[in-house]
Amino acid sequence: MKLKVVAFFFCSVIFTVAFADSAKIDFWSDIPPEPLSKKLVESMGDEELLAQILMFGWAGAEPSDLLNSWVIQRGLGSVKVFGWNTDNIQKVAKSVRILQQEAASRSLKIPLFVATDQEGGWIRHVKGETSDTPGNLAIGASGYPLDAYYSGFYINREIRALGINMNFAPTVDLYTNLNSSVIGPRSFGSDPVDSGILGEAFAAGSMDAGVIPTAKHFPGHGDTSLDSHGRLPQIEIDARTLVNRELVPFEYLIKAKIPAIMSGHLSFPQIESDGTPASLSKKFLTDILRRQMNYDGLIITDDMMMNGATLFAGSFHRAVMMAIEAGNDIIISSTTAGLYDNMWTRNLERMRTNSEFKERVKDAARRVIFTKLNYFKSENHAPLYPDENSIFEHIPDKDGQKFFLEQACRSVSVYKQGTAFPLKPAEGERVLIAGPFLALYSEGRKRYPNVSTFHFSYELKNDNSNFDNWNAASLVSVADSYDTIIICVYDKHTANIAKRLRYMDKRVVILSIMSPVFVLDDFDWADTILCGYSYSGYSFAALFGALSGEFIPQGIVPLKH
Known part of the structure; x- marks a missing residue:
């Protein structure tokens, strides 16, 4: 009888200690990234899991009360800085600091990914005093990988000072359709090998500057004159052309361990016969990108508010659901959804009624947290709490101007x-x-x-x-x-x-x-x-x-x- 009592006592102690350790665990716990990311995901409820794979933008100079509520109440995983709220870069830095402080106030203390589109040249979402650079087509014209590297380095060293830790660049779409109205000078040019080499160099400069690069728009936006913001472009190429041309730059970047790739709202009818956009296609993202190309980083959608995605899916909440099932890990919306928007309630309901869908959300959340752990616990990352009073020491970058x-x-x-x-x-x-x-x-x-x-x-x-x-x-x-x-x-x-x-x-x-x-x-x-x-x-x-x-x-x- 005494032995049973002793055994029960030790089991209770072990359970209590294990429970206490589990209760204390947070993002900054001294545990390697892989097991810690799994532990964090297992400790999260459905709402925290779904919120972790969402990225919202905000309109105006500063984040709205609604966006702050998403961070504080729901544990939103990421935010995006768009071009309509960036003329005052001190306000940008202050906004990032406040949002990160709000994220840190939650029990798991998971920081936010803060992203923007700072490609250089034509696309420069963070404006104000940041450098207005020659851009990708100029890099392609010079043909020097070092030009691509230092462009990535100086562009990203500026936005790093604002606390922005993820950049949706480089654009490695090929300029094959000369009537393109949306890619144009954002491309390095029409040669796939040159674009791959230059894109790889740009990404290396970004990482050395302490900002996560994102290659886009998979599997390639260059061979169309249409803009996926307004309608779904159809690109009439076969699988052989896709592999030998569009995918070549992405192959270079995958071999170089690019941390993130953005999926494009692009239809390839000869490859996905029903016309499903690549951003919503399991064939493109899971079969081709994950399995055939052996990519293991983050897959991030282009803005889901773009008509190219929502018109095909029939509704915003359906488009988000399809994007998650296809294999995306972060879902972007340029505007902040309502706390009880259909996008939220319908996908949350699906998590609770469909175990396969819930596992897909958990896998995406684990991959997001794993990437965050490797990034924020490295020695080279953007400041979590940028000082808005000192940013003009870094912007514009003096070395970059020369x-x-x-x-x-x-x-x-x-x-x-x-x-x-x-x-x-x-x-x-x-x-x-x-x-x-x-x-x-x-x-x-x-x-x-x-x-x-x-x-x-x-x-x-x-x-x-x-x-x-x-x-x-x-x-x-x-x-x-x-x-x-x-x-x-x-x-x-x-x-x-x-x-x-x-x-x-x-x-x-x-x-x-x-x-x-x-x-x-x-x-x-x-x-x-x-x-x-x-x-x-x-x-x-x-x-x-x-x-x-x-x-x-x-x-x-x-x-x-």
């Missing part, structure tokens, strides 16, 4: 060389600069102090030929008094305006920025065409530096045409 100018110079490409290259105006020669950017004028005047300028609107109305004609007629009237016209071309509207100069007996220099596709054809009449790939001040400085003969451009247009 680098981006040099990188812009390496990217400048001479597409056509004429008598105006280099441009050395003769005595009495009258030069006009036409375009919509202040940096265009200021950089031009540094080299040509006596130039005149002609301004036309940056926000030209889409498909408004009357607006184009009015600007073109005004330009022709003014240009009649000049000998040489330097005009900036960056879209179809500015190309249409520039083409009206072909019938004048003038020397015309085209400075192409953003995508060069608008000047690759039907501009043989122009004297000189230089390509600079972005509207960054660095790119304008480089273009005028090349035009005036300060250096010999070495860039090559990275597109097959």
Whole structure:
């Protein structure tokens, strides 16, 4: 009898100690990441599990009360900083600090992933004083992996100072459809191997800066002219083309252990016959990405508020459910859902009634927490509680400013060389600069102090030929008094305006920025065409530096045409 009592006593002690250890466990417990991530997931209820795999953005300069409620009450796993709330970067840093403090106040103390889209060039969601860089197509034009590495390093070193720990970059979509309106200069170019090498280098720079990179948009957004924000693009390629072209850059990044990949709202009817978007497709995400390509990192959806996903699924909550079942680990919504939105209640109900679905949510939550443990317990991560009063010591990055100018110079490409290259105006020669950017004028005047300028609107109305004609007629009237016209071309509207100069007996220099596709054809009449790939001040400085003969451009247009 005494032996039974003693045995019962020791069992009670062991149970009590084990229970106490379990109760005390949190994110910062001194346990290796793999077992700790499993223990944390097992200790979480359904609501905590589902919240951990959600990422919400907020509108306005600071997070709403609703978003704060998601963090405090539900244990939201991630937030995203969008471009509409980032002009005041001190407020961004303060908001991140407060949200992380709220996350730390919960019992498990799991930090937030704080993400943004800071690709460089065209896509720069965190604005304010951050660097406006030459962008990916400029990197592709120079062709140097070191340019990609240091672009990733300096871009991410800036946002790290704000407490942003995840960046949805690099974009490794191939620029194969020259009519693309959504990828364009966000791409490194049309060559899959070059894009893979440059994407890998960019990601390495990001990781060395202490920010998690995310390759996008799997399996490739480049071969379509449609934008998945508005409708679901259909990409008519077969499986062989997909493997030998679109997937090549992702192969490079997977071998380099990229921590995260974003799935795209893209339909490939020849591969997924019912047209299911890749972001909602188990075949693409589980069969191809996980099993065939042996990818073990996070899979993150593109914004689920985009019509490309929701229209196919029929509703937002259904799209989220399909995204989870397909294999995504983090589900993004650009707006914060209501606490009792259908997205939440319907998916929570499915967890409680479908054990397979619940296991998929648990697997996603475990993968998110495992990645967080490895990141936040490393020696190189963004500050959890950024100091908004010291960020101007880091932004803009002083070393980065010097680098981006040099990188812009390496990217400048001479597409056509004429008598105006280099441009050395003769005595009495009258030069006009036409375009919509202040940096265009200021950089031009540094080299040509006596130039005149002609301004036309940056926000030209889409498909408004009357607006184009009015600007073109005004330009022709003014240009009649000049000998040489330097005009900036960056879209179809500015190309249409520039083409009206072909019938004048003038020397015309085209400075192409953003995508060069608008000047690759039907501009043989122009004297000189230089390509600079972005509207960054660095790119304008480089273009005028090349035009005036300060250096010999070495860039090559990275597109097959």
